[in-house]
Amino acid sequence: MGGTEIGFVNEAFTSNWIAPLGPNVDGFEQDLMKFTGSKAAAALSSGTAALHLALILSNVTAGDEVIVSSFTFSASVNPIVYQGATPIFIDSEEDTWNMSPILLEEAIKDRLSKGKKLKAIIVVHLYGMPAKMNEIMAISKLYNIPVIEDAAEALGSTYNGKAVGTFGKFGILSFNGNKIITTSGGGALISNNDDDVKKARFLATQARDNAPHYQHSTIGYNYRMSNVIAGIGRGQIQVLKERIEKKTEINQFYKKAFENTGILQLLHEPNPVFKSNFWLTTALLNHHKPEELRQYLETFNIETRPLWKPMHMQPIFSACPAYINGVSENLFERGICLPSGTAMTQDDLQTIIEKIKSL
Numbered sequence: 001m002g003g004t005e006i007g008f009v010n011e012a013f014t015s016n017w018i019a020p021l022g023p024n025v026d027g028f029e030q031d032l033m034k035f036t037g038s039k040a041a042a043a044l045s046s047g048t049a050a051l052h053l054a055l056i057l058s059n060v061t062a063g064d065e066v067i068v069s070s071f072t073f074s075a076s077v078n079p080i081v082y083q084g085a086t087p088i089f090i091d092s093e094e095d096t097w098n099m100s101p102i103l104l105e106e107a108i109k110d111r112l113s114k115g116k117k118l119k120a121i122i123v124v125h126l127y128g129m130p131a132k133m134n135e136i137m138a139i140s141k142l143y144n145i146p147v148i149e150d151a152a153e154a155l156g157s158t159y160n161g162k163a164v165g166t167f168g169k170f171g172i173l174s175f176n177g178n179k180i181i182t183t184s185g186g187g188a189l190i191s192n193n194d195d196d197v198k199k200a201r202f203l204a205t206q207a208r209d210n211a212p213h214y215q216h217s218t219i220g221y222n223y224r225m226s227n228v229i230a231g232i233g234r235g236q237i238q239v240l241k242e243r244i245e246k247k248t249e250i251n252q253f254y255k256k257a258f259e260n261t262g263i264l265q266l267l268h269e270p271n272p273v274f275k276s277n278f279w280l281t282t283a284l285l286n287h288h289k290p291e292e293l294r295q296y297l298e299t300f301n302i303e304t305r306p307l308w309k310p311m312h313m314q315p316i317f318s319a320c321p322a323y324i325n326g327v328s329e330n331l332f333e334r335g336i337c338l339p340s341g342t343a344m345t346q347d348d349l350q351t352i353i354e355k356i357k358s359l
């Protein structure tokens, strides 16, 4: 926590706004719009809920297909299945580890030739690294398929000076406990279309028609963020810039330490168009299996994690169509998430680096 969160939470208590609406919810939405430059925002119970609503508002229904990055966390994909639609997986490209625009276009042509209904493209900005949005948006326009950006890990990242999450029809954010800022759990839907975001708020609060009694003409959800939780978010927004600076420093520290050592290669911004929030510093190992390094560091109480296991390799999604080039399988085979917590000291970082070098 940054320090000011408790003040906003106390405000919720003293004003007795303990509900999924209230001044902190409104304030947090304003903060998110200001930070990302999006025209509208809805604070929700999770990033997964935000993605689910984005799919509903893109008219994704049973029998449809939705294109999605394979190299991601399962929450990018599950809401497609909630809607009874089929995920179509697209592999990564080498520069950003995100969706390959080349494979994306190949897949669209192939699905359309098979007579499939493609309703949306979910592009993920993984580990904070922006995907190649120029290329992806051009394809989206050419084939008239809307883009939903999963920016759950990329709040504060920019592409061409513009916040990720604001290129597509919708962007989704997460404030889960592990993200760059957190409300313990929570998410948001952002968009440049205020009407769409109004619809999202309506669906997120059980879809109550405008009547004095309880009347419903659509299926609703209980997806709104509480006013208590939004108070944490308002405080966290105040330290977001600081967090990004610290995450970037950590990344630079690792970069300097491993430059020209031949030990590993860090995921890095391909050129100045890409600005990562460096949520996690990730790397490919040149000589060791990530699991070997993970177990070695664990003996010193240093926690690392494997990279996300691609969705096309997951048992639950093995029957889904996938357009694959081997990139994400190689990343999973060779990659590791290095400790990236902003509470680490330089001594902590130095110790981690020395242990990796010693192995």
Ligand SMILES: *Cc1c(COP(=O)(O)O)cnc(C)c1O
Pocket: 045, 046, 047, 048, 049, 072, 073, 075, 076, 124, 126, 150, 152, 153, 173, 174, 175, 176, 186, 187
């Ligand atoms: C965390 C995460 C989500 C889901 O967000 P929740 O708030 O945990 O539901 C979605 N996509 C990616 C890539 C994530 O890392």
